[in-house]
Amino acid sequence: MNKITVKPTINNRLYSLSIYPNQTLLQLLRDEIGLTGTKCGCEIGECGACTVLLDGEPVNACLVLAPQVDGKKILTVEGLADHGTLSAIQESFLDHDAAHCGFCTPGMLMSAKALLDENKSPDEKEVRTAISGNLCRCTGYVQIVEAIEDCAKVKK
Amino acid sequence: MNQFEYIAATSIEQVVEVMSEYGTYASILAGGTDLLISLRRLNGNGPKVVVDISRIKSLQGISLENGTVNLFPLATHTSVAHSKVIHQQAVLLSSAASVIGSPQIRNRGTVGGNIMNAAACADTVPPLVALDASVTLQSKTGNRQLPLSDLFIEPYRTNAKPDEVLTKIQFSALPQKAKSSFIKLGRRNALAISRLSVAAIICQDAKGIIVDARIVPGATFPTWHRVREAEQLLVGEQPSRKLFESAGKKVSEMMIAQIGRRWSTEYKEPVIAVLVRRALEQCIDNPIGLRGSAS
Numbered sequence: 001m002n003k004i005t006v007k008p009t010i011n012n013r014l015y016s017l018s019i020y021p022n023q024t025l026l027q028l029l030r031d032e033i034g035l036t037g038t039k040c041g042c043e044i045g046e047c048g049a050c051t052v053l054l055d056g057e058p059v060n061a062c063l064v065l066a067p068q069v070d071g072k073k074i075l076t077v078e079g080l081a082d083h084g085t086l087s088a089i090q091e092s093f094l095d096h097d098a099a100h101c102g103f104c105t106p107g108m109l110m111s112a113k114a115l116l117d118e119n120k121s122p123d124e125k126e127v128r129t130a131i132s133g134n135l136c137r138c139t140g141y142v143q144i145v146e147a148i149e150d151c152a153k154v155k156k
Numbered sequence: 157m158n159q160f161e162y163i164a165a166t167s168i169e170q171v172v173e174v175m176s177e178y179g180t181y182a183s184i185l186a187g188g189t190d191l192l193i194s195l196r197r198l199n200g201n202g203p204k205v206v207v208d209i210s211r212i213k214s215l216q217g218i219s220l221e222n223g224t225v226n227l228f229p230l231a232t233h234t235s236v237a238h239s240k241v242i243h244q245q246a247v248l249l250s251s252a253a254s255v256i257g258s259p260q261i262r263n264r265g266t267v268g269g270n271i272m273n274a275a276a277c278a279d280t281v282p283p284l285v286a287l288d289a290s291v292t293l294q295s296k297t298g299n300r301q302l303p304l305s306d307l308f309i310e311p312y313r314t315n316a317k318p319d320e321v322l323t324k325i326q327f328s329a330l331p332q333k334a335k336s337s338f339i340k341l342g343r344r345n346a347l348a349i350s351r352l353s354v355a356a357i358i359c360q361d362a363k364g365i366i367v368d369a370r371i372v373p374g375a376t377f378p379t380w381h382r383v384r385e386a387e388q389l390l391v392g393e394q395p396s397r398k399l400f401e402s403a404g405k406k407v408s409e410m411m412i413a414q415i416g417r418r419w420s421t422e423y424k425e426p427v428i429a430v431l432v433r434r435a436l437e438q439c440i441d442n443p444i445g446l447r448g449s450a451s
Contacts, residue, residue, distance in 0.1 A: 001159035021162030021206070024192065044193050045261055046347055057234075057263040063192045064264065065185060067162050068210060111259065132346030133258025 006070040010035070011079030019066050026050045026061035028069070029076060037077040037106045041135075048134035051107035052076045058114040058133070077106035080113065089113055092151035093144070100138035107134045112148045121152050157195050158202040165209050168294060171321050176296045178205045179318035186210055186230055187264040189257070190273045215268070215323065218242060227289075227325040229268020233257070236267055236280070245329035248336035248355050249283040255340050256280070258347050268322050271304070276311040282355035282374035283338055285381065289327035293320040308379040334359045334368070337438040339431050350375050352428055356435035358390070366390045371403065371435075376411050376428055383407050386432070400436040404429035 003018045010033070017032055026043075029035045029052070041049035043062045050061040053075040080087040086094070089112050099105045108131055115122055115130035122130065127148045128141075136144065165171045175182055183203040185191050187210070195202050209215060215230045220241045227236070236242055236253035243250045256262055256270075256279045270280045271291065281304070289304040293316050304325070307314045316322070330336065336357040342348025353374035361367050369390035371383045386406035393399050408429040412421065 001161070004162060020159075022157040022159055022195070024157075043196065045189055045257070048258065048260060051260055054263075058260050059263050060189075060260045063189050063261075065162075065188055065192060065206070065208070067164065068185075068188070068208060070164075114259075130259060133260040 004067055006067055008069040008072050008074055010074045011076060021065070021067050023066040024062055025052070025054075025059075025064035025066055025069055025074070028066040029061060029074075035076050035078050039103055039106055041103070046135070047104075048107045048111065048131075049104055051110040051134060053110055053114055056114070056117065058111050060133075075110070075113075077109055080109060087113075088154065089116065089148070089151050092147040092154070096143045096147035096150065098140065098143040098147040100136070100140045104134055104136045104138075108136070108144055112144075112151070115148065116152055119152075122149070124149060158198070158200050160195075160203055161205045163205060163207045165207050165212060168212060168214060168321065168323060171207055171209055171212070172294055172296055172319065174205065174207050175321060176319040178203075181205060182207055182318075184209055184272075184321065186269045187232060187266045189261050189265040190269060190275075209321075220245060220329065223329050225327050225329055227267060227327075229266060229271070229322045229325065231267050233262035233265050233267065233270075233280070234259070237262065246283065246287055246327065246336065248286065248338040248357065249280065251338040252279045252283045252340070252353075252355070255338075261347075267325065271307070271325070272314060272316065272322055274308055274312050274314050276375045276378075277350040277353075279338075279340060279350055279353060279374065281380050282353055282372040283336075284325065284327065286336070286355040286357050286370045286372040287327040287330070288370075289325055291322055292324040292326070293317075294323045295320045299323070305379070305381050310378050330357065331359055335439040337435045339435045339438070340374075341427065341431060352376055352424060352431055354428070354431045354435040356432070356439050358395075358436065358439040360395070364394055366393055366395060369403075369436075371407060371432060373407060373411070373428060373432070376407075376424070377414055383410055385410055390436075395436070395440050397433070397437070400433040401429070403436060404432035407432045 007016050029038050039049035041047035045060040045063045051058050052061045111131045182205040185206050185208045217228045218239045219226045233253040233256045267280050270278045285305045292301045338355050340350050340353040355372045357370040359368035369387040386403040389403050
């Protein structure tokens with residue numbers, strides 16, 4: 001199998017990567033460039049632990065074939081903070097103790113970020129819909145939902 | 157995942173060329189939400205070639221032309237759910253697209269993939285069959301157009317030849333007076349696979365008499381089709397709970413007549429009848445359709 005070159009922009013940095021076509025975006029992020037903040041959970045698009053933003057939209061990185069990201073913009077949880085300063089949504093998760101074991105947190109943050117980028121004042125239903133593709137097996141949904149709602153209020 | 161050659165196709169002609177050369181040894185990649193899962197499962201027995209069609213412009217978009225809706229196969233479920241054209245002309249399809257999988261799945265999964273994967277639980281298919289949609293398949297020898305309901309042989313099997321590529325889905329916009337609904341019954345709200353679903357369309361005249369009715373259940377029959385026997389009970393009548401109940405019962409009877417009694421029949425027999433009744437009631441009560449779960 002021949003390697004191919006893809007040039008995605010990941011967290012505002014342009015990469016040129018030589019990859020095997022049967023790799024997923026999740027493998028590319030974790031194994032090729034060491035961005036292990038994006039978690040590998042079910043690998044069938046059910047749990048949302050691998051959620052990243054692809055051209056601004058939340059997607060399951062486990063269901064994107066790596067060659068498909070050539071020329072695309074990807075934002076991972078590592079791209080949320082700005083030079084060591086946490087983003088508002090990350091601060092809000094901290095304030096609300098919205099992480100229990102923490103495994104779902106990167107994916108939750110990315111779904112929350114996508115929602116708040118599009119909708120400055122979501123109601124609870126919209127927040128719950130936005131994170132409906134992210135499972136928290138600690139079942140800490142209440143704090144997560146409050147963190148997202150509160151972040152929207154503070155931003156306003 | 158096994159090894160394969162990856163081809164980023166730039167035109168339909170190129171896809172058709174590759175498919176005619178490799179046939180069943182090639183798989184088409186659009187949104188990847190079904191294909192990537194099967195590529196992992198098929199470890200060792202997967203395709204030799206994966207043809208990525210996701211960048212082909214002529215397979216993208218949704219448009220309305222002279223009363224015909226052109227829905228191109230790469231339209232994602234998110235774009236279908238948000239499309240003004242679909243919302244105005246076929247709201248039951250918006251409803252169905254908005255309850256597929258999760259936001260992440262809807263951002264990648266496409267209506268073309270939903271059709272060609274042909275899973276019994278495919279949520280966009282019952283509305284499209286109710287809309288009497290047709291599909292265009294392209295191969296090296298040309299195009300053929302057929303009713304969507306004729307495309308399916310059984311779950312996960314279509315009669316598209318290995319070298320044929322889905323290039324367009326079309327249906328006539330519903331009459332302004334038509335009311336439609338889609339109900340999905342899953343084990344939970346998000347990321348649920350439809351256990352049963354119902355797409356329904358009702359047209360009434362000025363006096364409220366039903367002049368056209370269409371009922372297409374999903375995950376109920378081996379393939380999708382309008383249940384004409386139930387539809388006929390409605391035409392010429394005034395809507396009533398009793399009438400809708402009888403249509404629901406008829407669908408239930410037809411299900412058993414066609415697939416026999418199975419382990420799941422005890423559950424499905426009463427439930428599909430109720431879902432049909434509710435779908436019809438929602439057509440009448442709520443002219444802009446419904447969102448999501450059965451209540």
